Amino acid sequence: MDSVRALIVDDSSVMRKIVERCLRQAGIDLKQVLEAGNGTEALSVLKTDVVDLILCDINMPVMDGLEFVKQLSGVANAKGVPVVMITTEGSEAHVVQAISCGARGYIRKPFTAEQVKEHVIPLLAAK
């Protein structure tokens, strides 16, 4: 698998670092890790940067994760980029909503590096 440029979107800087660590523990070779604190910041990042993978929280200020995923359809740099939601909102309805908005995977907090691996590796391999 080629080295990966990941965008991690979460309003918690601690959680962004944990997600990055889990990606590394999953054996993913990270070429670049970009961070954003909400959906608006993430869209701004994607105006200039190309990524291979997006991991995104749902509950965030300014623009939440579901709205962010909806808006990705109009972003050239996000075309075909898999989005995995990582959130405490783990109900079935939230999963369905996230997938219908365009997410390709869903991880409930708390999570392990192994769970991140199970969700992310197949998506990267399918690209």
Add this chain to the structure above:
Amino acid sequence: MNPVSALLTANSSHKDWIPLIEVAAREVFELMLGCQLTGPTSAEAIPPDITAMVGLTGGLCGVLSVCCDEKTAVLMTSKMLGVPLDKIGPEVSDALGEVCNMVAGNFKNKIPGLGDGCQLSPPTVITGSEYDLHFPAGSLGLDVRLLFEGMPIAISLQIHS
């Protein structure tokens, strides 16, 4: 009456939710910090140097809080980030807020029918102990005391309705 309302009405004391809060906390610490919580311990006083709170609204209205002393919060942050204690700085509040958020989310997802009908607020974190919390009359408090690396943490769920 929807299923959650029926659940809340039928179970007016909610004492059987205490083990769910405990399990929710144990899972968060095991998966995200790599630590086993021990206890429960007695209701000894915990210096509330730092308190994280997450509001619940919808099918269950209330506040879930996690409270501990500063030394404990710094160790939690160190374990979460996998960095030495002396490298921990202002991210302590963020880390405890995330712990509280995950415990609240994990707890609500363990109650059948509640996950979809209950939303969480972003965490709020208070540092210092010179404060009083005031809840609506008739609120019910469920308290859990556990030990993290031998140090006490207090988890409380205040149910408003």
